[in-house]
Amino acid sequence: MPQYTQYQPKAYRPRMSAYWYLDQWRYLRYALREASSFFVAYFCVLTLVQLAALGTSATRYAQFEACMGSPVMIIINAIALAFFLLHAITWFNLVPRVAMRQMLGRPTPDAISSGPNYLLWFGATVILALFFLGVL
């Protein structure tokens, strides 16, 4: 004879692991994008330090340059640059999602929304490159 008990549902409530972003590449990619903000802040601080050194004295600036030329700083800055590029590209690509969806009554192509950012970026890079190469 089967024993019947009154049905008392006990739903299973899953809890997310604190390391959920390591579970799958698509979430890790998102976490890396968010973490890239840290490196943007790092470059801002670095630029301020550079300007402060420049404004203090030539010796101070030479010290700053020597520090930046050390292998450790080159590795750190290379990693920071990679994250910086990831930050810029991922956020530029998100621009169409918050830009106007209609222009002259037609859907705005994504390239029209994100394109100007890339153009400005490219333009600024060219001007800086010309400046450092001594052309300007």
Added chain:
Amino acid sequence: MSDTIILEVARFNPERGGEPSYESFEVPLRPDWMVLDGLNHIKDQLDGSLTFRWSCRMGICGSCGMMINGVPTLTCESLLINYAPGPVRVGPLDHFPVVKDLVVDLDDFLAKLQKVRPWVVRKDDFKPPREFMQSPAQLEAFHQFSLCINCTLCYAACPVSGLDPNFLGPAAIALAHRYNLDSRDQGVEDRLDIVSQHEGIWDCTVVGECSVVCPKNVDPSLAIQQLKLTATKEWFKSFLLPRGKH
């Protein structure tokens, strides 16, 4: 290629409680079988106690969503052969309470859906003479967001939904946006009040996976970002013209 494939299916018995476990079943690997057909084979031939939802078998009713190898997917639209040689892991949708085996509790989702007033709201007593005329352009404005089948795959893909149970979530917000964009509707202000709360659009951190898994290309992430833009514009308007109607 083998003519069978192993399905590892999540089992959970609410009367026993505990953690769900996975049970393996060997099912025929037919070129025209979907994962749902494999599950139905288990239910019909191997273990009648396996519990899961399905209805239309054609990607319309939205009831057969499950995690297939960790990705929220409609099982009636996923060819089993694409997962060969297997094994294929089938679990209940992430971030929802599990009622039994592959069935999740959708009460919370349905309450959230209700909250955003997903219907045409009129504040006047305008009665159109026949039907309410809409131009193709007016229809186009919201059409994409009206394709949602409430499959909740987007909730299962969204880590914010898992971390903050109060988050309104992608589909509910996309539906709010759908009615906001409808030329017949006058409920925008009410809905903006609801979706602009912290548990609404501002909880979204643009992971974007909701739009990746959506089987109907609703693009809920786009709806959320567009609503952020609208809410910000409205906030600025109310800030600059505090007494003006906005």
